[in-house]
Amino acid sequence: MTAPSGCVDWVASVLLAAWERQEFEGRYRGADEFRALAIDPDDALASWRAATLPATPWRPELGTWFDEWSADWPAADRLGLTRADRLVAALAVAVELEPRLRPLVAALGDDPTHRLPSVGLAAELAGCVGLQPGDVRAVCASDGRLTWYDVVRVLPVSGRASSLDDRIVASAWLVGAGDTTAKDLPVQWVRPRAGGRLRAASRRSPGVPSAVFGADHRQNAETVAAGHGAELAALAGVPADPVSVGRLARSAVLAGAPVVLRCDQVPERWVLDAAERAAAFGATVALSNNRRARWVPPPGWRDVVVEPLDCGARTVRWGTALTKVGLEASPEVLEAVGVEFILGAGAIDDAATRARVAARRRKVDRAALRRAARRTVWRDLTSVARPGLSGVVWADLVVSPATQRQLSEIAGALGNRARVLDGWGFGGRPGGRGYHLLFAGPPGTGKTLGAAVIAGAADLELWVVDLARVVDKYLGETEKALDRVLEAGQASGAMLLFDEADALFGRRGDVREARDRWANVEVAYLLQRIEEHDGVTVLTTNLSHNLDEAFSRRMSRRVDFAVPDAGLRRRLWRMSVPGSAPVADDGALHTVADRFELAGGAIRTAALNAAYAAAAEGGQITLGHLVRASVQELAKAGRAPTRDELADLAPLVTPVWGTA
Template identity: 35%
Template structure:
């Protein structure tokens, strides 16, 4: 069935064909040597006759009348609310009527192979089967001797600048250069909307997010604004708002994920920018590019090409606009910062068809995800549920959320997927209460800081920062893991060996990379042995002191602007600078466990499926050995290895031997009075 788009395209092609027939007839009438024996080197008279006879002759009415009737039918189709592809392309690209004629003339060999040989005949060269510049101008009724007509095919004019026609063989004289329509343009005009192969990996599907700023931008775009820079704080929010703005302006949208340009050269990025502009033209859409910083890294040329176009272009970024990016001045706008209520609406909309028991208010509202990321997280959760053969569960949803995290932070810190919960913690009640308060801060920070506006001015971030202080093995790392598990986040442990650098300024650069990556990732950032980089500032006695103080001052400022969740752990709280402690949301001291807690720790570590003997004396272990939780876990593990080697369950003999090993590791004396009646079990 012929669609209105195809009917109009073929109608325009038939108008060109009538002119081709007329020109062929004129050439044949004026041919001085119709019996030339070398005519076989090009298309013969008989072949031309056969080609022209392959189709029924078109109506002999004048070209003007036929075109008027065709355009009247096209007007009626578009009045019914269906824009025709060729007409829409002409409007979007700013093509004149002559430009459209030249496009159709160049397109004919891609629509009907007969025109290859007909053009070869008219070019008087059987090997040149596309319209030349001179032939195209002649068929369009334009004189090749006028600068205006020739200028239509110059690089600065829409046909060439937009990539709708390619002028080949630049070494030939201008009038004999061939004209080719790229395959993507031909395919689009015939009804195919599959993007060009080079662009397929960059195009992203983004659902619109209707916000007041989207309506404002929509009005600006409808009024003729063509370049917008939208600054976002949460990844994905800006692009969703940009798509909504284009929708409000009555336009479609083509969204590019520029993060996938990583490693592309300036030339490659510039080519992709040209392809994106052409694709947006073909689709009658505005262009959304996110993030603009990724394109800026490839050089100025790709950005210049993207910003100096007549198409609506909305650039998304996390930094302020750099005037060096373009000669054009954009309309500057800020993407909204989503509060708890906003995210709850998003999650409820996406989870509407799933188990009502899934409570987004407790599972995911606190996560810094943009509208598009929420949608993708739910899709990823659905895929996880299909693998498990059941409905979407809370764990599936957590996996979906983690799947939205970028991998950049894994190059700078060690990722830990939490496996422990609140039930696994054995801590003093005051410490446990403090940990739950930290988790509550992270869960409700958007409600308090955004909806209730409890933190105003000063450029402060929305992050939560806590200090865990206590001796080694008292549960600081495990507590951070439990908080991450409770919030449905991953835990990233920062390796200080990759951060601290002996060269001046390098430590700050390494920390900035970590904070920048962590700001866009839903995770808990854990700094162990934090006093190494968050230590006290000192009096300046030499250059080393001066630069050490600069490093601390940078960290003080960076913590205030951090938007994530960070936990600092130290064995020496006294070494932490007081200026840091003022900026911390919570400080928790982890004391050595009491005898009662040590008994619970031994019982927790020595539990099934570990095979246990009947002679384990938990009261003795808790009362006699003043261990922190880490040492108890280490001794239990050593005892399990000893039992596995002997092929017996874990009993007091293995536990006493493991404790003796732990004493030696800690540099403590093995005294008979501490081991009591079990001292004889030590080998």
């Protein structure tokens, strides 16, 4: 992509011809000689040149020679460089490639300290190719193609007032010392996939920018490349500065590739400004947004929706991606991960790369691909959620038989989602893919533990949504955060747990002021978004009456967790006190289980506090330790028993807040 080799010989001949002209008419003078005059230095210098330069024309063979070698310059053709652009670029390239020309450049500029060509010198050479000096000065401006495409860089000289003294330096890529693909910019070069709708539209109206909406940016870029009949597409974020926009546009134009900008996390005005700048220099531009509702393209833009990959397409993509990185998997494994993870093309490619890094052999199993797929989407979950409990089993959960039966049914449903939704066709019905659960009950009754147990039974990852990172006081920010977590959860196949969900999905109220209206709008949006979610969610609440009534219709199942009875409390106390703990009397556990109505979470806390108290006294865990710890838990809940209610246990209780 460098300049043709003939340009060096041509520039050498032109510089020698310019030297001969200066020898005949008098030495070249710099703009510094005119700085003390009242007129503009550039105007004075231009007037002096007009009066002193010879009237004799340049040798015509120089212009003919220029046309011959510059016609064979593909990079200049693709960038749309004009005759003046090519003259300046050739001058900069020749001096960079042939250092022996630099003394001649310094002599022509009458300044031995500067051996790089100046704007003024380039303007002096304009006549040899039939141009005016002003034509050359114009293309050296900061908004010209040369600087926008980073073909040359115009460097000001310290202490010089005139822009004619600015020095021209060829960029590294132009002289073969750099890369035309701007690797230091965050650009992905994407190859095409089928994009018939965009291809047909591009034939009808070539050059029209596109707004492409789809869940996966790389898949969007593949569609754009196919739609424009290109072998590549340049997928990048919105560059932060005009120079980077120009370099990105240059790289794309040189490669014959459209520019696809990711715009879902960037203010709209930045997106449009970058798109307009890139399009102004011949780049075909498309904007990629992974949610259609987030951004509305301006009038005149083509609107294209890229449908997500279906199960079959995901399976094929997994096979292709693994082959590219030198791995393979059985058809059954490919189909299993294609069904489980609703990933786009780019995410599948990333997961295959992760699997390659961790693989010890060429053929990988389902577990390896599942780990790779989960880690690919975990980066989106970690910003708003944390991993839930893992490794818990049914034996760790102590609930009533009715609740246990409901949870077992839910685990069975989750384990057979693929068969029912995809094999039996239920997933094609509106709202048929999502599975949303409501767990209601007092604190400590096992709601979170129940979610962890059924997640483990169904072989799903459990992620607990951090409401502090989701709920935001600014309008629209809560919705955006919820979008991110739901999208990541759906892609990863994870179960999302919204603990204390009434804080997020509260009941809508009467509108008395503006904030009430926006709060109701927010709840309505969250209701709609949960209904659209195709993954698995669990909402827990201690106060189910605080949830909006519309949630009951959107929940697949509701499970109520009650405070355990005496029999369940005995099991909970036995599970909360390890067998190795020094308990003075096994009957003490039954006594506190029968006398104090505590939930499972409170029982675990009471058992631990009793153990700490016994250890501090250097003895065994006695009934007194257990009773005092239980009374403290009741007091925390505002239900501290009176001395009469404690009856025969009252002497064991030291003064505790709330006892009489």
